[in-house]
Structure formats: structure tokens, C-alpha cells
Amino acid sequence: MTSIDSLVDSYLGAVAQAGADLSPQRREDLLADLREHITTARAELDPETEAGVRTILDRLGDPASIAAEARQDEPSQPASMPATNSHVPQRRSSSRVWIAVLAVLGAVLVACCIAGVLGWLLFTNSAGEVSVEEPLPVSSPAQPSQTG
Amino acid sequence: MCRVEHQAGLATALRRGTLEFCVLALLSDGERYGVELVRELGAEIALTTSEGTLYPLLSRLRRVGWVTTSWRESPAGPPRRYYSLTPEGATALDHFRSEWTTFRDAVDRVVGTDRRS
Numbered sequence: 209m210t211s212i213d214s215l216v217d218s219y220l221g222a223v224a225q226a227g228a229d230l231s232p233q234r235r236e237d238l239l240a241d242l243r244e245h246i247t248t249a250r251a252e253l254d255p256e257t258e259a260g261v262r263t264i265l266d267r268l269g270d271p272a273s274i275a276a277e278a279r280q281d282e283p284s285q286p287a288s289m290p291a292t293n294s295h296v297p298q299r300r301s302s303s304r305v306w307i308a309v310l311a312v313l314g315a316v317l318v319a320c321c322i323a324g325v326l327g328w329l330l331f332t333n334s335a336g337e338v339s340v341e342e343p344l345p346v347s348s349p350a351q352p353s354q355t356g
Numbered sequence: 357m358c359r360v361e362h363q364a365g366l367a368t369a370l371r372r373g374t375l376e377f378c379v380l381a382l383l384s385d386g387e388r389y390g391v392e393l394v395r396e397l398g399a400e401i402a403l404t405t406s407e408g409t410l411y412p413l414l415s416r417l418r419r420v421g422w423v424t425t426s427w428r429e430s431p432a433g434p435p436r437r438y439y440s441l442t443p444e445g446a447t448a449l450d451h452f453r454s455e456w457t458t459f460r461d462a463v464d465r466v467v468g469t470d471r472r473s
Contacts, residue, residue: 223408234415241390241411244437248391251433267398269406278412280372 212261216246219265226275238278242268367402375403376413376422377456380441380449383423387440389430390414414439422448 209217220239227235246264253260268274375397382388382396393414394407404410417423422445427435441449464470 237415238411241415242408245390245394245407245411247434248389248430248436251430252391267406268408271408273405274408274411277409278415 212256212258215258215261215265216250219246219268219271222271223274226271227278230275230278234278238274242274371403374456375410376417377449377452378403379410379413379417380422380445380452383439383441384446384449387438389428389436389438391436393439417445421445 220243223242224235224239227238230238245268246261249264250256250261253264378397378400379393382393388396390411394410397404397410398407414423418425421442423439424442425437425439427437430436461470
């Protein structure tokens with residue numbers, strides 16, 4: 209494989225990755241169209257140079273933008289096409305994300321409570337021990353440790 | 357930052373729903389192969405972001421049957437796939453032309469873009 213071929217392959221790979229959430233058929237369609245464009249445009253280069261192929265890929269543009277375009281195309285099809293449900297799984301997955309975020313927040317909250325209780329217990333224990341050695345403020349005659 | 361995003365979103369929103377008819381209009385002049393078609397549209401900066409973003413649109417036009425494609429031998433290099441307008445596509449383009457004129461005039465009147473200074 210030449211370095212030009214690997215350049216093209218890595219570009220198409222980036223598009224495939226950016227469009228990983230598209231339906232398999234839509235993604236394959238898109239990749240076939242781009243592959244065909246690159247093949248035709250390469251054949252028009254005379255001579256074929258790496259710089260020329262880079263220009264072809266640059267003009268095709270950012271893989272993420274192309275995938276985004278294909279994604280936005282899915283729900284807004286003309287009325288003659290059957291409606292796709294591509295919105296539904298997206299919503300489902302976003303609610304899944306929220307559940308995960310809430311679960312993590314809940315876990316953090318519980319951990320904080322436990323840490324707080326443990327810390328309080330430790331503090332009161334050590335405070336009890338230390339208070340014997342520490343000079344107590346003079347102005348606290350009400351303390352039971354002093355009277356006892 | 358918000359304003360930039362909003363502007364980009366506005367351009368995208370304006371393209372959506374109009375760009376496909378620009379494709380149909382180009383094809384009403386005569387068939388074109390993919391590279392030719394996206395380069396012509398890509399030359400209109402206001403119409404498109406990059407050549408690659410036009411392929412999802414072409415794919416959609418094929419699916420709804422407004423354009424059809426056929427492979428032809430090319431004088432040099434691999435065969436090319438030519439896009440041409442179907443009768444349904446031509447009807448859709450005619451319909452768009454009349455809708456667009458009404459729409460554009462109404463927007464111009466309301467927004468004030470019809471007042472040439």
C-alpha cells in the first residue's frame with residue numbers, strides 16, 4: 209500500500225468512526241460515495257501527487273461535519289419517505305446518561321454522608337482524649353471534666 | 357462564542373431545505389457526475405460548508421427518487437456515476453420555485469430586505 213492509499217484509508221476510517229452511530233446502511237452509503245469521489249478525483253490528477261490527494265481530502269472536509277450532516281439528514285426526510293426512529297434511541301441514550309449522572313451524584317452524596325459520620329465519630333473520640341491533656345479555657349466552669 | 361454558534365446554526369438552517377433544490381436546479385441543466393456536481397456547489401461559499409457534506413444530501417435525493425444515477429465509462433480513468441433529474445425531481449423543483457418566490461417575497465417584506473438603499 210502506498211502512502212497515498214494509507215492517507216485515503218485513514219480519512220475514510222475517520223469518517224467511519226465519526227459516523228459510528230449512523231445506521232449501518234447509511235454509513236456504508238456515505239463511505240461508498242466518498243470513496244467513489246476520491247477515486248474519480250484522483251484519476252483526474254495528472255500526475256497524482258500526495259499534495260494533490262491531500263487537497264482532495266481537504267476539500268471533502270472534516271469527517272465529523274460530514275457525519276453530522278448524514279445524521280441530521282436522517283430524521284428530516286421528505287414526506288414520501290418512511291419516518292425513521294433515529295430520534296428515539298438518541299433520547300433514550302441521553303436519559304441513560306442522566307441516570308448515570310444521578311447515580312454517580314447519589315453515590316458521592318452517600319460517600320460524603322458516611323465520611324462525615326466517620327469523621328465526626330473520630331473527631332469526638334480524639335477530642336475526648338485530647339481534652340484531658342489540653343489546657344481548658346478558664347472561662348468554662350460549666351464543663352463536667354473540670355468539676356469531676 | 358454563542359453568537360458565532362448561532363450564526364453557523366442560522367446558515368445551516370437556511371441551507372437545509374434549499375440546498376437540495378439547488379442540486380436539482382443544477383441537474384435540470386444536464387446530468388453531472390458526483391465530483392463535478394459537488395465542486396460546482398462547493399464553489400458557492402454561502403451554500404455549502406465542504407464538498408463532503410453534500411454526499412449525505414445526494415444520497416437522500418436518490419432515496420426519495422428525485423435524482424437517479426447511472427455509471428458511464430470515462431474518457432480516462434475509472435467509470436463515473438452520473439446524476440440526473442427524474443420527472444419527480446423536476447416536479448419538485450417547479451414546486452419549490454413557486455413556493456420560494458412567495459416565501460422570499462414575504463420574508464423580504466417583513467424583514468425589510470426588499471428596501472434597496
